[in-house]
Amino acid sequence: MSNSFLEIIDLTKRFGDILALDRVNLKIEKSEIFSLLGSSGCGKSTLLRIIAGFEKPDQGKILLEGNDITNLPPYIRPLNIMFQNYALFPHLNVTNNIKFGLKEESFSKQEINNRVNEILNLLELNGLEERKVNEISGGQQQRVALARCLVKKPKLLLLDEPLAALDKQLRIQTQFELINLQNKLGITFIIVTHDQEEAISLSDRMAIMQNGEILQVGNPVEIYEKPKNTYIANFIGTANIFHILNKDNQIIIEELNYEIKNINNNKNFNKCLIRPEKINIKKIENQSDNSNVGIVKEVAYLGSYTKYLIEVNGIQFYSFMQNSLVSDNLQIKWDDKVEFKFNDSSIFWFND
């Protein structure tokens, strides 16, 4: 018997010929923000809907605090979901939307009012009580949707693309608010998102999904720095992936013809990842005998950093340089010859 907060065991779901979830196993701990990340159609929403109880799995079990909730209808499960389009009741005002879930339980009027006031304060919705839900802004609607769930004091809150409907400015602000709120309340959050930046900045841990399978589970640093395969490496951030050649006693990055020294590749990894920010480039004026030389094919100035696309032996890769030394960096232009450098310890090896 394990003591994980939420345990998903061998969950399988088919829609006709499509295998939406393929023996998914997942353990989620209490009070963590867990993200399910993947492109559309990867099964993350199906998984969320099964946890919420809207869909029944074909196989597998869901245990919440050790109790099997697989066959409980959604109205009995001690968890709530915030929908991507919020699904606020258009015929009710803000207060009545928030009260809706409380009225379904046997609370006294006093208790209901106390809880509603508490949540209105917490989410700064005072003054909007009597407003119709389609008379308030998108950000306010999002907070009402959140309030409607949190007022029920759920053990687990599911959030389906919680920030997708907000504009960018508001999204970043709301991200921090969500984290603060979660810290304050200690409720376990499961967030479904297709936005990798959102997942990285929100999550304690995350799962990467593809074709109904979970590819990797880990904290954002692990996922970013140590992706299990090429798909994950490319899905999270920008990835430079090279092939490894093991020749005699030499370990060579095939594309760059670069020999890595002082490292033992005894596991025979065949690929490696070097994140663009770990590759430094420097303009070279005159012809030198240094072999690590490439030609700049693209320059994209992005404010805090600049993206360079470097070509070596017909292979292209990215280098991101912080713009802390503006005068130096700005000198690098298209078709410039540059010398590139990276620390051998920043190379991540994997088999794919």
Place this chain on the structure above:
Amino acid sequence: MIHQYFGLMIRYLKKQNFWFVFTPYFWLILFFFIPLALIFKISISVSEWGMPPYRDLFSLSEEGFKIDSTLSNYLFIFSDPFYIRSYLNSLSLAFTSTILCLVIGYPIAFYVAKSQANIRIILLVLLIIPFWTSFLLRVYAWKVLLQGSGIINSILIHLGFITEPISMLHNHYAVILGVVYTYLPFMILPLYGYLVKFDLNLIDAANDLGAKPVNTFLKVILPLSLPGIIAGSMLVFIPVVGEFVIPEMLGGSDKLYFGKIIWDEFFVNRDWPVASALAMSGIVILIFPIVIFQLMYAKYNFKNE
């Protein structure tokens, strides 16, 4: 220059606007208010033998201009419980059939609205297909089905459930059956119009917040489909109050209906003034519930705009 052009444009728009707004009113005046005024005129005329079978309201003779009007037609119909009873019969028929149409039509509309787009089109066509056949023929078909030697009786006798044919025709149940059958699409289509826009996430949301299916229906689905229910109910209730073909074909002598009484007064008794007074009274009495319904409906729509 710009100023002039602007003024011209405004004048053009105003002109456009006038005709745009006036056209439906013109239609309404020509085909609704004028006939209504004519009926009102006849309803306060004095009945007499002749063609038309009433005296002219206004006459100009050697004695001068004379108005020959009377309220006696109205006094007559309100003093005779026969007419009042027939009106109540019609209201009760309209009420019963509206409720039945709602109870039968709501699940159908919900099912159609929530089925997949390609199936939905087929179902909608199936709903509309009966309109391609004459309404009279469809009601007559029921007569054939229900009569003593009809299919239903034959099958029941054949299967041995009964030995003698049951008399299913010429009573008010047959009328209700015919009315519900005929008017069901008028209930389903407006309901469908509202339910098809219904966000299914709201049902999930209500369930998730702890509402059992019954409460989800009562607190979320029903209130949000109320405009459709009102629209459908009005489309059924109002015409059924004046319905006279179905009672004529399927009904018997157990209950007399208002529409049929008006018909008989016009064409059997040839008492146009009394028939007109009946028609006018019917309209006036019906106007109040319609106005209340419309106000409710408008308020509801406004609230959810």
